[in-house]
Amino acid sequence: MLYGKITGWGKCLPPAILTNDAISTIVDTNDEWITSRTGISERRVSHVSTAALATAAAQNALDCAGISGSDIDLVLLATCTPSTLVANTASLVQKNIGATGAAACDVNAACSGFLYALQNATAQIQAGMIKKAVVIGAERMTWYVNWARRDSAVLFGDGAGAVVLEATEEATGLMATKTGCDSTDRDILHITNFGSDINKYQAPVGPSDILFEGREIFKRAVKGMSDACDDVLNQADLPLADIDVLIPHQANLRIIQAIAQRLSVDDDKIMVNINKYGNTSAATVPIALCEAVENGLIQPNANIMSAAFGAGLTWAASYIKW
Ligand code: ACO
Secondary structure, three states, rough: OOOEEEEEEEEEOOEEEEEEEHHOOOOOOOHHHHHHHOOEEEOOOOOOOHHHHHHHHHHHHHHHHHOOHOOEEEEEEEEEOOOOOOOOOHHHHHOOOOOOOOEEEEOOOOHHHOOOOOOOOHHHHHOOOOOOEEEEEEEHHHHHOOOHHHHHOOOEEEEEEEEEEEOOOOOOOEEEEEEEEOOOOOHHHHEEOOOOOOOOOOOOOOOEEEEEEEHHHHHHHHHHHHHHHHHHHHOOOOHHOOEEEEEEOOHHHHHHHHHHHHOOOOOOHEOOOHHHHOOOOHHHHHHHHHHHHHOOOOOOEEEEEEEEEEEEEEEEEEEOOO
16 A cells, blocks of 8 residues: 655745735724734735745755655646646746656645645555655735735735655555535635636726635635544544644634634644734645644644635545654
8 A cells, every 4th residue: 555655845935024014004904803803913925926936835845855856756736826827837836846757737726725736646646656746835815915905905825835745655644535615605705807707808807806705704614624624534533632733724713713613622733823824725734734843733643634625615624644
């Protein structure tokens, strides 16, 4: 039996920090509202492309694993803010890291994208099709942000995280996973003015905007992530008490707290960094994973549960043996 061992991890956070007080100078909001409703204090804003963020995170993960890009068979980039659609953004990352000849493609499942990509890369390793993969979540969400809309402008940030997977017979890496999508109400979270459905001859096409029904998304995110975690625990035949670390998608601190309460997970087992970065969509999970290793929350052999929810409406949960 083959497994995909996580042998390297890396992240890239652009240095420019946009605080709540700074946002309050451009839109009618304030630090107290944002902090109390979302848990966000500041976010990063990138002056470079999604591909550049993804490349830096992937290179850091390769350096951590002690291998080079030329060793990689597959580059999977989870993003809903691709630098370019054709050619795909993963191919530019493949070129930048020197993964010559590796398969390269983008995965779009919005905020759930990284866990979807991790499942896909692990399955290819388990099937014996590839030996080494780099899986990245990278986003430049602020590119979509309409800075005149206070409800969405305060929520999002930019960044990237990545892991290297290597085939091994050791029982480690992604051990159980569940992905899904309820498309019935896919319109309650979407980005306008993007994609080939736009009538480009009907000028002018306005800027993109992130539209969502916040309260409905909130409820569905809590239920979707909690239910997916339960499914994965059942699949792995693992009691919740055996989970050492929970890495939830970072969309709102109150969503994270509600999931923790529903699953009965202690606060000291939960990785939270939304205060520093806001919602970086597909990048929240790999960035949080990196930081959980860096700050010692993840120890060797740890049982990690990760969950995400996003546009589609997609969801995913994964049990990872470290
Ligand atoms: N500053 C000040 N006031 C604001 C702001 C702001 N930035 N944004 C909204 N308000 C106002 C509203 O206008 C409203 O005012 P009103 O009562 O006079 O009409 C009031 O605050 C309450 O607005 P609500 O939308 O009801 O606030 P809520 O408590 O639901 O919080 C939030 C909004 C933070 C978006 C929450 O619903 C949420 O986190 N939803 C889920 C996350 C989400 O949708 N993320 C999008 C990406 S999807 C994902 O990642 C899973």
